[in-house]
Amino acid sequence: MTPNPYKLLAERLDALPNGFPPTDDGAELRLLAKLFMPEEAMLAAQLRLTPETPAQIAARIGGDADALGKQLKSMAKRGLIAAERGEGGLAFRLMPFMVGIYEMQFSRMDAEMARLFEDYYRRAYNKALTMQPPVHRVIPVGKTVQNDVEVRPYESVVEIINSAKAWGVLDCICRKQKKLIGEECDHPLDVCMTMSQIPDAFANSTTIRALTREEALATLQRAAKAGLVHSVSNNQEGLWYICNCCTCSCGILRAMKELGTANVIARSAFVNRVDDALCIGCELCLAHCQFDALTMEDKTARVNETRCVGCGVCVLACDQGALQLVRRPEDQVLPVPRTESDWRAERAVARGVKLEVVL
Numbered sequence: 001m002t003p004n005p006y007k008l009l010a011e012r013l014d015a016l017p018n019g020f021p022p023t024d025d026g027a028e029l030r031l032l033a034k035l036f037m038p039e040e041a042m043l044a045a046q047l048r049l050t051p052e053t054p055a056q057i058a059a060r061i062g063g064d065a066d067a068l069g070k071q072l073k074s075m076a077k078r079g080l081i082a083a084e085r086g087e088g089g090l091a092f093r094l095m096p097f098m099v100g101i102y103e104m105q106f107s108r109m110d111a112e113m114a115r116l117f118e119d120y121y122r123r124a125y126n127k128a129l130t131m132q133p134p135v136h137r138v139i140p141v142g143k144t145v146q147n148d149v150e151v152r153p154y155e156s157v158v159e160i161i162n163s164a165k166a167w168g169v170l171d172c173i174c175r176k177q178k179k180l181i182g183e184e185c186d187h188p189l190d191v192c193m194t195m196s197q198i199p200d201a202f203a204n205s206t207t208i209r210a211l212t213r214e215e216a217l218a219t220l221q222r223a224a225k226a227g228l229v230h231s232v233s234n235n236q237e238g239l240w241y242i243c244n245c246c247t248c249s250c251g252i253l254r255a256m257k258e259l260g261t262a263n264v265i266a267r268s269a270f271v272n273r274v275d276d277a278l279c280i281g282c283e284l285c286l287a288h289c290q291f292d293a294l295t296m297e298d299k300t301a302r303v304n305e306t307r308c309v310g311c312g313v314c315v316l317a318c319d320q321g322a323l324q325l326v327r328r329p330e331d332q333v334l335p336v337p338r339t340e341s342d343w344r345a346e347r348a349v350a351r352g353v354k355l356e357v358v359l
Contacts, residue, residue: 005036005038005039006029008041008045009036009042010029012044012045012094015354016049016094016096017096017348017351019128019131020096023120023123024123027123030119030120031116031117031119034112040071043072043075044094047094051091053088053092054068072092075092079101079103080095080104081095082094082100098251099241102173103173106171106173109177109180111180113180115181121251125255129252130263130264132263132350134252135233135234136234136265137232137265138229138267139160139230139231139232139311140156140268140325141230142158142221144316144324145270149327154236154237154336157242160195160239161216161217164213164216165201166197166202167210168201168205168208169192169209170207170208171189172191172192172244173192174245174254175249176189183248187226187228187246188226188228190209191226193216193219194241195216195240195241223244224244225316227288227313228244229290230243231252235338235342236336236337237338237339246290253290257290265309266336267334268311269327269328269334270327271303271308272303272310272314272323272325273323273326274302275324276300276322278322280320280322281296283296284319285317288316290311291311292307293308305328310325
């Protein structure tokens with residue numbers, strides 16, 4: 001009996017630390033069938049997380065290296081797998097479904113794909129979002145942390161931008177997907193940011209608009225003023241994107257609001273503090289907090305430190321200067337894996353899956 005290529009790929013993706021949980025009715029298979037042709041799904045299911053050239057892949061799984069190379073390039077161009085240049089030439093590797101394959105479909109997203117993703121998201125993806133450690137980590141909005149408080153480079157969105165050598169912006173696939181199913185939010189679309197250590201990496205891209213460093217910082221400010229939460233991958237080194245998220249559309253954050261799922265994102269090392277002498281009880285901060293971490297008590301704002309993720313969005317909304325982020329006690333600061341590989345190792349242990357080294 002010929003194996004179902006989509007089932008093989010789904011199982012392969014779920015075996016990765018990120019996870020791709022199955023559903024009872026095959027919603028995940030219908031989603032993959034929209035993205036991959038059967039022969040592409042079969043090939044992707046045999047790729048490794050570590051990059052390989054077409055010749056290396058052909059030697060391992062069989063087939064003609066030139067034909068495989070053409071197929072792999074076509075798949076990489078459509079964001080189904082990753083491609084990168086190495087000493088042996090162009091190499092290809094498997095990507096997780098999220099963050100990975102899904103986010104690369106921003107130019108292919110249509111109404112059918114949006115509905116298929118929503119169906120899968122509501123049926124099963126919250127299971128992946130509850131896995132620890134979280135995929136994403138909150139970064140405070142600039143200039144919201146108290147001046148005398150230590151901010152480490154991987155905790156500063158400005159330092160993350162400054163450490164890159166190329167910057168780009170593209171439309172948020174989450175807001176695009178929600179719009180296509182008739183649930184559009186008012187937040188700006190063109191605020192998903194990517195970075196590279198290769199100068200001019202996005203200069204010739206047809207899907208990513210290249211930015212200067214100053215334009216990248218301005219995009220961050222525009223997102224923050226719109227009430228969006230900065231988040232990055234949950235590791236210290238090798239950060240290559242900044243999501244500007246909302247609980248109404250973001251594939252990760254809306255799980256807190258719509259599905260009642262907690263701990264879907266790693267909070268920052270900071271927490272909000274209220275200066276009672278400056279707070280006038282205007283409640284503007286309550287309207288800007290997406291996590292219901294603020295309440296009013298005796299006409300003064302109060303912070304629920306458990307719910308506060310330390311994003312700083314409410315700090316910007318307070319025109320009285322009554323709010324400020326301060327560093328949490330060290331025993332409350334969540335450890336951040338140093339590299340993506342470290343994150344994968346921790347996630348694999350937490351999920352009870354075998355960490356991939358060569359497979």
